[in-house]
Structures are given as C-alpha cells and as structure tokens.
Amino acid sequence: MKTLAGILDETSLRLIEATSRSQINKRLTGGTSTGVAVICCSEMCNINSVFPADPKLPIFTWQNLGGCVDDCGGLEDLVASKQISDIIVYGHYGCEIIEVGLRSDPSANGPSTNIYKEVIRRVSGTRNAIKERFGDKFDKHVFQRAVEDFVLRELSELLKLPKISKAAQEGTLKFHAWINHDDTMENATYDPQTESFWVFPDDECH
Numbered sequence: 001m002k003t004l005a006g007i008l009d010e011t012s013l014r015l016i017e018a019t020s021r022s023q024i025n026k027r028l029t030g031g032t033s034t035g036v037a038v039i040c041c042s043e044m045c046n047i048n049s050v051f052p053a054d055p056k057l058p059i060f061t062w063q064n065l066g067g068c069v070d071d072c073g074g075l076e077d078l079v080a081s082k083q084i085s086d087i088i089v090y091g092h093y094g095c096e097i098i099e100v101g102l103r104s105d106p107s108a109n110g111p112s113t114n115i116y117k118e119v120i121r122r123v124s125g126t127r128n129a130i131k132e133r134f135g136d137k138f139d140k141h142v143f144q145r146a147v148e149d150f151v152l153r154e155l156s157e158l159l160k161l162p163k164i165s166k167a168a169q170e171g172t173l174k175f176h177a178w179i180n181h182d183d184t185m186e187n188a189t190y191d192p193q194t195e196s197f198w199v200f201p202d203d204e205c206h
C-alpha cells in the first residue's frame, strides 16, 4: 500500500518530534519553550482556542492560503535569533483550499483568477502524489490523506530553508506536524515511528 513514506527522508524524520498539543501547551505555560511558531491555513478560525489564552506567551502564528512555509515572512529571522524552540506545521482535515487544488484541472483553458492559480500552484505536489495513489477517486478518505500529504510536504520545504536547516542541524529546534479535526476539534500529531497521524490520549476530547 502506498503511504506517506518518501516525502521525508531519514534525516528529516529524525527531526520531527511527536508531541501532543497538550504537551506543547505545558511547555508554553511552564516557560520551557522559548517560542512556538505555528504555520497554518487561513481557514482555521479556531486557531486561538488551540493554545492557552495568555497573550504574553511566545506564540507566533502565520496564517496563509493552505498554510505554506514559503509565505511566512520573518520566520527564518526569528529562528536565527533563537526566539523559537518549536515549529508546528498545522493542517486541518476538511481544508477547502486543498480540495480546490485537488479538483482543479491545471491544463484547462479559460479565465482563471490569480488566487485560483496560486491555489493550484501550492497544492500541485500533493495533487500529483494523490492522483498517483488514488487515481481520480475523491472522497473523505482521499481528502484526509491529501491534507496529511500536504502538511508533510510543507514540513520538508521548511527544512530546506537555510536558517531553519542550520538551526535544525544545531539541534536548537523541534519540528511538529499536526492536523486539526474540524468536526471534533481533536488534534492529530504525526508520529515518525508509525509514519502516521493519530490523536494522542491527552489530546482526546471526551
């Protein structure tokens, strides 16, 4: 069965720490995290409720179309000045931007808005990978796998940025890949050992 394996190489996989949302929040409130950078989709209007409400906590959030790392101005400088200890690439199941990108036909002619073209560009890597895995099938299962693919693909792009890569090699940064379940508000964390996203017991909603 084709899986997410292959998006991240062995070296990158070793840099990812499987940390639950609740553990990150304990680091923040306990003062053991220098700063948490969150890269997520602009559709995620619940992002503030994911972290403790204290405005003094060092949480830096970038929200953009899909949650892309190449659209996070200032992130590399914050990392270089050692103000960040954790970076979270944070997707969400049900992401409409990824769905639009998946359903698009880049070869079709006709008028197209700039934002639509940009969505197609951002989702193209995932679109190709998902087509290879599932053909033209579109259902909830396929869309969920697409969100997972997208998040890991963005994380691999993040690790290519020079200042991020340097900090990663120095061991001063921890990387996390999360996906929010829009319906239950539970948080799935990527676990490099099982190469899958799952909801850790301390992140379960009861």
Ligand SMILES: [Zn+2]
Pocket: 041, 042, 043, 044, 066, 092, 094, 095, 096, 097, 098
């Ligand atoms: Zn989205």
